Amino acid sequence: MNIETKQQHVEATMRLAPVIPVVIIDDARHAVPMARALVAGGIPAIEVTLRTPAALDAIRAIAAEVEGAVVGVGTVLTAKDLHAAEQAGARFAVSPGVSPNLLAAADNxxxxxxxxxxTASEAMNMLERGYRHLKFFPAVPAGGTKLLGAWASPLPQIRFCPTGGISVATAKDFLGLPNVLCVGGSWLTPGDKLKAGDWAGIEQLAREAAALRG
Incomplete structure (x- = not known):
């Protein structure tokens, strides 16, 4: 699969819903009911971050058992991370930044x-490599809507998924920018609701997120 085909897959994933939940999961047993709640609420793309030992098992379970879910992997730092996530059934990968080794692994x-x-320089470097869809991270600390909006004119080819510090209250500000397709947010799967098994609560948060582009 060449870079352009992979970019088309990324774009399709970014367009599935206004928000991609960024999930930190401690118990893989929570993965399937959580993902079903998100999908039921209108949020099919789910990024499970590699920040806990349960992450790969969670990805594997969602990929195998949750109809309608497009499960991805986040916090990908190395070639090993990328390979393990692919083996677990992830459909897309997200990294906080880039490195030569990670990009080489992604090519293969x-x-x-x-x-x-x-930064704009990082975005230009990625554009040179054929990446037209990028994560802007950490969105709020790095400059928020003002910086991202300022890139729209000089970098019109690029579409972003800003992530980092975004809440349900500020998501619409980002989604209103012409170069933003979706945002990433951790507010859809808060730790207290995961621990309590509050799947109805997570489904409600998903519904609210899915309505942000309405």
């Missing part, structure tokens, strides 16, 4: 990558 992997950038 069938797993589409959404790489993170925080």
């Amino acid at each position: 992997s069938a797993l589409p990558l959404l790489p993170g950038v925080a």
Whole structure:
């Protein structure tokens, strides 16, 4: 699969819903009911971050058992991360930044990558490599809507998924920018609701997120 085909897959994933939940999961047993609640609420693309030992098992379970879910992997730092996520059934990968080794691994992997950038120079470097869809991270600390909006004119080819510090209250500000397709947010799957098994609560948060582009 060449870079352009993989970019088309990334774009399709970014257009599934206004928000991609960024999930930190401690118990893989929560993965399937959580993902079903998100899908029921209108949020099919789910990024499970590699920040806990349960992450790969969670991805594997969602990929195997949750109809309608497009499960991806986040916090991808190395070639090993990328390979393990692909083996677990991830459909896309997200990284907080980029490195030469990670980009080389992505070139040799069938797993589409959404790489993170925080500066115009980084965005230009990624554009040179064929990446037209990027994660803007950390969105709020790096400059928020003002910086991202300022890139729209000089970098019109690029579409972003800003992530980092975004809440349900500020998501619409980002989604209103012409170069933003979706946002990433951790507010859809808060730790207290995961721990309590409050799947109805997560489904409600998903519904609210899905309505942000309405």
